[in-house]
Amino acid sequence: MLSQNPSASLLQGLNPEQLSAVTWPPQSALVLAGAGSGKTRVLTTRIAWLLQSGQATRYSIMAVTFTNKAAKEMNSRVSQLLHEKDSGEPTRESPILIGTFHGICHRMLRRWNKDAGLPSTFQILDSGDQLALIKRLLKQLNIAEEIIAPRSLQGFINAQKENGLRASQLTAPDPHTQRLIECYAEYDKTCNREGVVDFAELMLRSYEMLQANEILRRHYQNRFNHILVDEFQDTNKLQYAWLKLMAGDTAAVFAVGDDDQSIYRFRGAHVGNMTALMREFNIEEPIKLEQNYRSDGHILAAANAVIENNAERLGKNLRTDAENGDKIRFYTAPIDFDEAQFIIDEAKSLQREGWRLDHMAVLYRSNAQSRIIEQALFAAGIPYKIYGGLRFYERQEIKHALAYLRLAVNPDDDNALLRVINTPPRGIGIRTIENIQAAAAEQGISLWQAACGMGAKAAKVAAFVRLIDSLRAQAPNVSLQEMMLAVTRDSGLVEYYKTQKGDHQDRLDNLDELINAAVAFRPSESNFEILPDNAAESPLFPILAFLSNAALESGENQAGAGEEALQMMTVHAAKGLEFDAVFLTGMEEGLFPSEYSLAERGGLEEERRLMYVAITRAKKRLYISMAQQRLLHGQTHFGIVSRFVEEIPPEVIHRLSPAPQRFNSFTDAPKAKNRIIETYDLPQQYHGFRIGQNVRHAKFGTGVIIDAVDKGDSARLTINFGKEGVKDLDTKFAKLEVV
DNA sequence: ACCGTAGAATTTTTT
């Protein structure tokens, strides 16, 4: 049926570099794929080519990504490539294993839960759950939050796991670390007792299982002869070790990545994996994809110039055949909401010229910056869509409902129990809960077991136990949909939100939405069945699959895709995406690069890569903007322009001058109820200068005016020059140029 | 036990 020779059309239109990557012999390779160089195309075409040339079967390929979105995209593009040839065949082929690291590990653990030492009903902790568990643990261990901050312990535990290390393998250089290690050990104990697994644990468990179990290891090593990895620069040490284990001595690892786009060091990504891969998998030279098909010349020139300033690079330069195109437009706003208004004006005018709103994006370094832009967009009546922020499955009412569902399959989940034992309020107060906790700790049992043991002593607890018991009894016998209905009804959550004063319609809507999600949920979509002889469907299978799905795919595929809306997201979230026009906002020192990054070694280079990612999102037009004055965390900041902007060659930048009329018009914009806007007045002028303004001095460089005193025929300006310090200068003597 | 209020703490990026 399938020809042994790949169809010619498959390889058509590939450039020589891409062709070489796609048709690379069955051995390991590292593809350095610059931004917009057709990375996904190479990966998907490689898969199709391997299949069509008979070098691999659908069963012997594994493709690993980081996000569900990327996995989905790869899946659909591969089947598109394959179905082009044999369309009309209704045969259901076995699916190709394409998934995220966490998703694949999760499936393995479900399939081999006994070998992994996990109960069949184990649940996944998202980071919020993890933090809650850690807080609980610290309280139980009598460790004050001032001694060990929950967040820092969370970071410590995750970092260790991402390096593949258990508490027992760690040695402490100091007493404080010693305590952290002890807490880590206790944390793992607690997780085991409760049958819960955090994100990092999914990877580590899977890794340890493969390492310890030769039969399973052999099984997978024999199965896969081609392993393809997307965004390889983002792998952490554990993921790399896991890949090595899966590959064994025989599989070819085809890794695609870009060291210049490595922006996840803070969660353990280890760029060193790229050189390690070359060394350990006998790769002589990386294949470089340097032809960019996305951005116009000026934009690409800016990106190349910025990333040039990084010392630690594997070396790669993007080129394009495209025209130079428009220059980058740089706008300095006097104050943050003027920056927002600038975006609105430009987006509107682009729209008039026929650009699509949903092909424009507003990017920012941190989520906190989105608020003011959102307000302005709302006031101006421009539809927008914010990515990130609170996800559907993170909302409290959803987490409440899911906690009941979790208890129905695994009542020992203390996290879930504590979340809902008195939500909605049913008269079980702190005192009672403390009693249960004490009893549980004393006997070394779960809270659920302790609660059951309270017997007639506490009628209210008994009622709760009956509620959960009834849910447990239903779980194996009814459909997921009925189960979800039972949970929302019997728990009293719906009733609670209905009677609670204040408008909780959105919460009720979300609960309805959750039921809809349960109705629409098809366990097969989570690809459980891909693994061989999957455990015969346990009656709890649909519920387990649904809960896992909720934890692992925390609402990436949000609704509202249909509407034409301006896209708003962090730079991190924008990686892998492209837009006709990009607004890169908040380009101020301390914001981007963030002041946190400057403290750590290599932090600045990571920020610069982030800048590189941001610039290369733009196809046709790039706006860069900053606000000289910005309200942040309730305080006014006077920012100076980001060093990254100054790294862009001036000849590709077109500087836009501030527009005072807009400045005024926003002040009395309709519906501008925001207090910030109401109290704002035009700033006082001091001999042509004003506070917050950016100025350049021949010797001190660029600075920001933070104070000014009028002295009649001149003004004394206090200017913060950043590295050069704060200087007092007189307008009469100092030569200052407004930036 | 619950609820409302005041005060304190917290602010990067997230599979």
Added chain:
DNA sequence: ATTCTACGGT
């Protein structure tokens, strides 16, 4: 500025 925590009143 917002969110969480602690406390005191009902």
